[in-house]
Amino acid sequence: MTNAPALLSLDGVWKLLPVDTFRQGFYPPDDDTWLAQEIPAHWQQHPLLERYAGCMVYRRRFTLPDAPAIPPDQSAPIRYFLRFNGVFYWAQPYFNGVDLGRHEGYFEPFEHEVTAWIAPENDIVVEVECPDEVNKSGKRLITGIFSHWDCMDPLANPGGIWLPVELVKTGPVRLREVLLQTEASGESLAELRFRALFDARAARDVVLRWTFAPVNFAGAVQTIEQRRALADGAHEIAGVLLLNDPRLWWTHDMGAPNLYAVTLEVLCDGVVSDARTFRFGIRTFELHDWIPYLNGTRFFVKGNNYPPTDVRIATTTRERCLVDLRLARECHMNMLRVHGHIAHPALYDAADEMGVLLWQDFPLHWLYRREILPEARRQARAMVRLLGNHPSVALWCMHNEPVYVVDTRDERLITRLRTYASMFIFSWNRDVMDSELKRVVEREDGKRPVVRSSNEFPIPGIRKGTSTHFYYGWYKIYGRLEEWEPLIRRFPQLVRFVTEFGAQSFPNVESCVRFMDADIRRIDWQHLVERHQFQADIMAHWYDWRAARSLDELVQMSQEYQIKINRHYIDRLRLRKYRPTGGIMPFMFHDANPSVSWSIIDYWRAPKRSYDAMRMAFSPQYLFTVLEKESITVGEALDLPVYIVNDDHRDDVVAITARLIGPDDATLACVERSFTLPSDCMAMEVERLRLIPPDPGTYRLELILRGSRVETLVNTYLIHVASAQKGTLYARQSSSHRS
Template structure:
């Protein structure tokens, strides 16, 4: 199969009316046009050519003519977001959606001349207040940090020659797998220029495992079949076994001659869900995870090296899973996850409230997502829509908390308003999300699809989805966490967002903080840059308590570490009762002015990285937390637990507890067996606060090659 890569230097100019009449054809003076790199985003063009587009791209191509009996196709691997495409002035069609390839048949036009002009008019509407009209997810999040418009031809462009029948799409799904047998569910869409007989051959690791002859009509033809593989080598998550991968090739032949071939690499494994607890190949897992943000808000900037490093960082942290949050990532992310045994929960890039007009595009693009990613064994679930709710214009959900009785009354009123609002049906949640979920499940019955993320329990079933909870940030102090999880266990079945941001150290943000006399910084500009506001920090790290911005930034980083530690250790303590797993708010930042990630945009690790790593060790010891302050003579009964992700029990484990205060030091030792893949109750320690000073309780676990320690402290007021 012949192919030509068309990446390199193209010409571009802002769209003007006259372009539509002369810029699309072969005759044009490029004197006023700029040379730009394709692939790339227009935000990367220096000096700037446009902020929000639209932009017209042009390039000239000279290739051999199309041989008789062959066909030629022009493919764009990724354009953000809308595009109209011309060849030599002839209109080929339009595209919508940033992540799926778009292909045009150019066979007849290419035979007319050896020299050709490709012209592409690209639109990517800017982010606007209110409901959204593009399916770009977190790449254009109006509530997040300031990010550039992602518009442009951001992935490769190429020409491909095939025979009379082309494989337009290939979907490879592992339906089930055991050590005895695995079944692959295969689907192909064949594009034929004639009615004819075609032979479809399937190879697994170079061995032919299926052959069948079909009759295809001119146009698109849907073909489905199944493959039975005896005694397969299974693919396992990284802590449970090896990551065996198999190569699947589908070859379509006409009259004994190959017409087209397509390759997929997959793994044989079986995914099952029991409520919010996941099992892989029959092994139950407590999923420790984080949200994987785009490696860069401009995806075309992301290097393979940077993407692989992020995935290796996740392994170093001890994570089992990443949720690809609000975007479809470049293929390197999925290939690396397959190789490392990292599980992925994949978001469809619907985020926030969408306009009704997106419905047809959402259904089409959701199925394209499955075609693109369905063969990856690392992908264990789909998520249709992230937070399909609007924040009220009056700010009643996220507003400043006040102290005293008035503050408590205001907080109660806010909670009631939010609860009432969440019960009301909405077009996004009640119509769009079920349609998108059904579209995904129609083409992939092998995986679970969650209709929406971050939706509280609502009528008629009072059954919500995963939870986005910000105790320790905007939902109250971190000390509320044990109480709230006991009061509302349904909200803690799977917590897919929690944490607190650190103030970013980007030059823009620091300059904003230093613009006026501290603490009277330009907080309005700070909010626009970071997506966070001063009142939110006032609840945990009030700026006025610090001499300048530097110690305040340090304090926000420490608070981020403390919140992540408290959340992860608590969720592991209630593993399977009811929690099936978690996702920290962000593994990485996708913008320089974001502070949610434990890794910033440039790969630098925040202090929270080590905190998360410590909390995600295979075996950890935990103590019920003490309050920050207490009164003299108060009695405390604190439970000690050990959480283990290991597949085998740990015998003869020892936990030594030391209680230190101004009056005395006490020690207590617990011995016994730590249950596999569970949180084991060790015992309860009792103490009474002294008249003054601090109480420090530390626990140290010694279980052979596994060890852990923790400390809890309070001050007697």
């Protein structure tokens, strides 16, 4: 028997009115000055508001036939709550003329009880404000990359009611939220800890009925009942649940992402007053010196940075998220970093289902004014309560790059000095605010690792550092690509966990012509710089892209360079697996709008060639070399070590071939071997060739890996030889060893 819960969707056509200033809920009747739009949406999706930023008034009238003609008093058994699941950025709702109070924060659902004012005919007015950030080095809005980023159209403003609006009908006790966490798990029993927030109309005894139903595996439905006493008003209850025969949640490359549908019902006198249903996975995640462990098992993170699914995040669907996650899985990725924002709810559900972990950034990106700290504390707690039930969410990071950045294209000396100072000397954002937010989230969660901020380089005696970002070969502030490896040889702790590196490239021609001219002579380069994130001068520093004679040649040129950059980093980080590297996350996965960017998949989800190259470089069983030099002269000796690494948690019998090929396609040396590759092993040297080229030209080292459970891999490295005194060539086979 139940009187509740019941939900009335208030999505659909709303009226919109742009205004200069708000009028405390008093606005003219609906007439031709009001616009109409389907909600949820961003107001810039309306054809007349494509470049609007500022203040917007929303109005929706609706009928509720079963509502009492006279609003119920406080003793009535039925309650009504108006719930907003997401509004960018400030919102002040009025219900039938009653001011419900101001709310700040784009990702946090918020609700107000409207029982006292409910009627058969109802009117909702919402004042919504989402201004553009003017002071880029002292931002005010906790919107992360949506307000300031070099990978998004700078004229895009996310303002609006972007997630559903609902009227919720309950009994006398409202279940506002529930957070469930894995305390411990064995083969026969799992210990789960919960916190639930209730809002009771009066003090009363209730029954909490938990139901755990398998979603994607065969198993018994388990029900647990608990009796509790609630105080009047808001009241939090915490406790422990014991679940029999637990099935653990794993990433797709380690097992099955087993999920339970968890329902918590609160019963008053045998009647369900309210209920919540959510999906949950039993798992633990830990970082030990930046080496990750899932359910106590060590594993190697391979992933990427995930921007908003779309610059218009309200348009995100489950289907689009599943497409992205399939592409990630096919690229052998087991983690995505939700870069500088909190994503659409569909992403977290899809990641749970697809077995992909998420590094979750709090939406702070670059620098903010000090006044935001109290609100940042509140929203940090809200982030944990919103996302804490998702097994895919592995860890929290409180800030992305809390350093001085206004325009990443600005590489003047004074800008570099300000950036260096904020990175290595002092940043209030990092050293004060982020430290406080880290403590707040550690208290709120208690299970997941919490990273103060990303891109913290270790400084002996001052800080241990966190994850690092490297743009050698792109930003001049870093330097040439060749300068990176000597640095990490000297300071290996710099690569414990790398969460950004890369270079820009153009999308494939078929996608390029959707936002630029097909004739390279007619392309508006300035428009690409201003609206589509193209860093033209920076790209020109590394190669002469302006010499391209066609769009196709430009696409090939830029993607080749992107492949070179990504491969340089990935090969060297895989060589250092667990010594000390625990994870690799290049920048970035896809474009949120049509772009010339660091992505390996464009806005229309067409993979670039750099996607295929990364897929090979992320192969679970990977055969590779690390070239000390890519260019030598005739007669100069070059050692060619051959390494192999296995990320699979099974032994594999493999066969390898290493072939050295001259400029005339003649095989100069060839070695073949078969052996058992240990599970989850670190990189080990299995062969070593030496090249002393007798003639100039381009030589190739071709590495081939085969196995019964291994996708055949052909990995080719080019060695350019310039004219000089002639020498000789030979291949030397070395004994293999496990490091």
